[in-house]
Amino acid sequence: MPPELRRDPFTGRWVIVAPERGKRPLQDRRQETKRPNVERRSDCAFCAGNELMTPPEVLAYREFGTGSNEPGWRVRVVPNMYPALSPELESITLSDRPFESMAGFGYHEVVIETPFHYRHMGLMERNEVEEVLWAWRDRTLSMEADPRIQHVLIFKNHGYEAGATLEHPHSQIVAASVVPQRVAEEMAMAQEYHAETGRCLWCDVTSLEIEQRKRLVTENDLFVALCPYASTSSYEVSIVPKRHQTGLSELRSHDVGALASILRDVLRRLYIGLDDPPYNLWLHQAPARLASAQLYHWHLEIVPRLSKWAGYEGGSGFYINQVPPEEAANFLRGVSI
Amino acid sequence: MPPELRRDPFTGRWVIVAPERGKRPLQDRRQETKRPNVERRSDCAFCAGNELMTPPEVLAYREFGTGSNEPGWRVRVVPNMYPALSPELESITLSDRPFESMAGFGYHEVVIETPFHYRHMGLMERNEVEEVLWAWRDRTLSMEADPRIQHVLIFKNHGYEAGATLEHPHSQIVAASVVPQRVAEEMAMAQEYHAETGRCLWCDVTSLEIEQRKRLVTENDLFVALCPYASTSSYEVSIVPKRHQTGLSELRSHDVGALASILRDVLRRLYIGLDDPPYNLWLHQAPARLASAQLYHWHLEIVPRLSKWAGYEGGSGFYINQVPPEEAANFLRGVSI
Numbered sequence: 001m002p003p004e005l006r007r008d009p010f011t012g013r014w015v016i017v018a019p020e021r022g023k024r025p026l027q028d029r030r031q032e033t034k035r036p037n038v039e040r041r042s043d044c045a046f047c048a049g050n051e052l053m054t055p056p057e058v059l060a061y062r063e064f065g066t067g068s069n070e071p072g073w074r075v076r077v078v079p080n081m082y083p084a085l086s087p088e089l090e091s092i093t094l095s096d097r098p099f100e101s102m103a104g105f106g107y108h109e110v111v112i113e114t115p116f117h118y119r120h121m122g123l124m125e126r127n128e129v130e131e132v133l134w135a136w137r138d139r140t141l142s143m144e145a146d147p148r149i150q151h152v153l154i155f156k157n158h159g160y161e162a163g164a165t166l167e168h169p170h171s172q173i174v175a176a177s178v179v180p181q182r183v184a185e186e187m188a189m190a191q192e193y194h195a196e197t198g199r200c201l202w203c204d205v206t207s208l209e210i211e212q213r214k215r216l217v218t219e220n221d222l223f224v225a226l227c228p229y230a231s232t233s234s235y236e237v238s239i240v241p242k243r244h245q246t247g248l249s250e251l252r253s254h255d256v257g258a259l260a261s262i263l264r265d266v267l268r269r270l271y272i273g274l275d276d277p278p279y280n281l282w283l284h285q286a287p288a289r290l291a292s293a294q295l296y297h298w299h300l301e302i303v304p305r306l307s308k309w310a311g312y313e314g315g316s317g318f319y320i321n322q323v324p325p326e327e328a329a330n331f332l333r334g335v336s337i
Numbered sequence: 338m339p340p341e342l343r344r345d346p347f348t349g350r351w352v353i354v355a356p357e358r359g360k361r362p363l364q365d366r367r368q369e370t371k372r373p374n375v376e377r378r379s380d381c382a383f384c385a386g387n388e389l390m391t392p393p394e395v396l397a398y399r400e401f402g403t404g405s406n407e408p409g410w411r412v413r414v415v416p417n418m419y420p421a422l423s424p425e426l427e428s429i430t431l432s433d434r435p436f437e438s439m440a441g442f443g444y445h446e447v448v449i450e451t452p453f454h455y456r457h458m459g460l461m462e463r464n465e466v467e468e469v470l471w472a473w474r475d476r477t478l479s480m481e482a483d484p485r486i487q488h489v490l491i492f493k494n495h496g497y498e499a500g501a502t503l504e505h506p507h508s509q510i511v512a513a514s515v516v517p518q519r520v521a522e523e524m525a526m527a528q529e530y531h532a533e534t535g536r537c538l539w540c541d542v543t544s545l546e547i548e549q550r551k552r553l554v555t556e557n558d559l560f561v562a563l564c565p566y567a568s569t570s571s572y573e574v575s576i577v578p579k580r581h582q583t584g585l586s587e588l589r590s591h592d593v594g595a596l597a598s599i600l601r602d603v604l605r606r607l608y609i610g611l612d613d614p615p616y617n618l619w620l621h622q623a624p625a626r627l628a629s630a631q632l633y634h635w636h637l638e639i640v641p642r643l644s645k646w647a648g649y650e651g652g653s654g655f656y657i658n659q660v661p662p663e664e665a666a667n668f669l670r671g672v673s674i
Binding site: 008009011014098185201204205229324 | 565
């Protein structure tokens with residue numbers, strides 16, 4: 001069965017039904033000492049030298065003179081071998097209410113963030129992180145150019161407890177013909193606030209956070225990192241641009257540099273302060289083709305998975321968080337990086 | 338810090354900040370053979386004989402002549418030792434937009450479903466399941482009698498992977514002064530559908546499911562069990578009353594009997610067919626005090642946690658499900674119970 005998008009008649013949420021993803025292999029975990037800056041594994045499709053174990057690359061930043069799908073790359077983007085959505089399907093409506101569905105059209109790509117098997121993003125050099133961000137931005141631009149794409153979502157799962165099936169540092173990009181529920185919720189709140197005040201909700205809240213400082217983790221000229229007021233998880237951190245921007249396409253060179261700095265700083269604090277916790281990272285940007293998308297303010301959400309109960313959704317939409325965000329921010333500010 | 342309810346300014350979701358819950362002990366898992374019908378553990382606060390290890394009971398169904406907080410009970414309800422919400426707080430607004438919050442007023446109770454330590458609900462006798470349901474119903478009625486309560490949520494976590502910190506069979510009841518997001522979403526969709534058609538969304542979809550049969554697991558005169566069309570997780574099952582009912586308070590004796598039958602049947606199929614998977618069970622009923630609540634159709638959601646990736650929310654509101662619900666229903670129908 002090809003992937004299919006289904007809309008839940010009771011909540012409006014879109015669900016991807018993708019049986020192929022059940023066939024993914026799960027990598028064995030090594031118990032040996034990790035050598036973060038050198039090690040490559042012969043059985044890892046994402047390690048340098050194993051380029052033919054992945055589908056052909058769609059983008060790579062490489063050393064001068066090296067060829068496609070050969071070693072010499074620093075960041076490499078390939079289609080996901082077990083895609084949740086596929087660009088080969090037509091974007092068509094398959095059925096109507098109440099059992100609404102669409103073909104699972106879309107892009108699902110993997111950004112291989114480094115040629116090295118063990119290399120935490122928080123321990124990378126700033127320029128390495130920058131190149132990952134450029135890959136996110138470049139692929140967002142390309143995917144948004146497809147008129148059938150409504151939204152580009154970037155996320156990263158680090159560690160088994162956060163759902164990562166492969167150890168090698170990588171992030172994923174999913175571009176779909178529908179807008180994910182959480183982004184749609186954020187859009188609705190931003191529109192309501194704008195209708196009332198004429199201002200951007202994110203800009204206003206972020207200014208207030210910078211003024212109050214109690215939930216701030218760190219900041220630079222262009223970005224602020226903070227523990228959100230109603231964090232659903234312990235030690236959750238958001239990174240928000242200080243200026244109103246709707247998505248990665250608006251980032252210029254100095255934005256990418258400042259974002260790399262603050263992202264690396266935050267991931268380093270989590271790595272050192274919480275002993276390399278599993279985490280999920282989500283980049284929320286505006287829907288690609290809505291006139292109202294200009295009201296959206298893009299941001300990064302980083303959610304450590306510290307226990308089964310941190311961020312536990314206590315039954316259908318109630319989250320229970322055990323660490324007040326002010327305490328989490330205070331702790332993270334104090335981590336020596 | 339006492340528990341606090343915070344509303345996320347960006348999504349409208351309510352989050353419970355409850356630092357006390359971080360102090361809960363985690364029970365050691367036994368590797369020994371389990372003896373489901375006899376075993377009691379001396380260190381388990383929920384086993385018969387250890388009644389003084391819990392707060393005093395608020396409800397118990399017990400043998401004639403036995404006293405409160407003594408052995409002789411079949412089902413026992415006690416306040417949660419590590420409550421996410423507390424009835425001792427006043428229900429007051431603490432702060433306003435954008436950082437809206439309220440005191441964490443509410444009830445958080447534990448239903449101890451059996452005096453025996455290892456006794457899966459799917460392996461219980463029907464009358465034992467019935468008594469658990471009566472406890473859910475009785476406590477719902479009592480909590481809804483408090484005019485500050487807006488919603489009563491019942492849930493059950495079975496197994497470590499599903500977030501259970503204690504092995505002994507139990508469910509939880511959380512009654513709050515706000516409506517959980519998922520229920521609010523369902524209310525909004527039901528209202529929209531009613532405005533368009535004059536009918537109940539759940540009644541219509543359930544009739545269609547019974548007619549089409551491809552997602553049906555089992556049914557009886559009063560209830561149907563099915564794999565929802567847009568299941569977010571593999572082998573997810575909903576149990577829905579065939580007649581329009583808004584919540585447990587409308588259940589009469591024959592409803593409780595029929596519900597116990599179908600719930601036991603479904604849990605047995607999961608236990609046998611999927612080898613005792615961890616699961617979450619949520620009972621969604623109508624908000625307690627909304628005029629529009631009559632449009633809501635209560636139901637049970639049972640979500641097995643088969644792997645890190647089953648029901649994985651692939652970044653903020655997109656769920657990826659690897660087993661088409663038609664296939665899941667077909668499998669569960671075939672399990673010999």
